Amino acid sequence: MALKVLTVDDSKTIRMIVKKAFQPYDCTLVEAENGVEGLAAATREKPGLIILDITMPVMNGVEMLDRLKADADLKDIPVIMLTAESGKDNVINIVKKGVRDYMVKPFKGEDLIARVKKILPLAERAAEESPEAKPGKYFTQIDDIVVLTLPAKVTRPVTVEIEGSLQAKVKEMGEASLKKLILDMGGVTETNVSLIKLIISSIQQCQKSSIAVKLVATPKQGEELKGFQETSALPVTHSIAEAKTAF
């Protein structure tokens, strides 16, 4: 059964980042933008986990936490505070109230997931459960090398789709003892932030599974990648053949 996670934050952007962090896992996200809405959602949904901001309008996170802990039906729901406030007294005060963990913004989605995993087991979403995850759509195989071919335009939805597909593919590669992947962006027509993030997340995902990655890009794209800090030092090859030789 999917874990129900309630994220309470007045920033839609933060709720979106939290939601995205949980996307690979078998979780259902419920959102609220202040303490009052959060309490109502907690009562209605009985989540298995609450990610709670402090500074919010209407009712702040500390008051919501007090009310949760005073409610016999809700007091045992684990709460992780996710807040910009990291003062020692603040942290001590919150911890005394019974939160399970305390995470300070700025934060990365993967760091939040690491904290959650210390409290609760997170089951990865099965590939067939996710409509976006269609392993094979972007993948081909040459000998023992898997090729991930990026589409002409990489937008945010495409990034999400490919990240989901890659997760399933990496698992499949592990089972088949395949350890080489070529990331082919030669057909991409526009170098944008979504593309950069996708390249980085793909490389990181492969590295976690000890899969070697070679990037194929046109010379123009290679120059464009140098303009982004995250990809400025990435070695680039200019054809599949060159990438194969580089392994």
Add this chain to the structure above:
Amino acid sequence: MTGLDRLDLKGFVANSVRGVFQTMLSMSLSPSEPPSRETLADGRHIVGTVGFAGTVMGNVNLFVSLEFAREMTAAMIGVAPEEVGGEEEVKDVVGEVCNMVGGDLKSRLCDAGFPCSLSIPTITCGEHFQIESKGWVRQERLGFKNSRHAALLEVYVKSSQ
């Protein structure tokens, strides 16, 4: 000034801004001479503000051009700038960045013996407007830039005692 003058506000805030941009936006900012508001205000711009109040009072203002704010939004939510939705999304991101910088400063003030509370962020957006903060004991102005844009951060603090 009850010890406020001994705090390295500039250092706190400079580290905080760079940390927030790096972690949340994967964007590197370098310190620079504080740009004039007129430079930043050439066209539509946006100002995020958070206040803190307690034994110290103050506010933090982050000034960026609307174009930079859209790029910040795109970076934070992981889309191309042209895919960023309406202005509400941009305001939310600038407010949240300001909240993180202000929250860090507030926490450091608390740790230094100046307990205070943080306000929720407010956003001012438009052309040809000025924001004035008066009566503060300390004021710090910090400039930041990347290859395309500049940002100005102002911090105002006074003791409430």
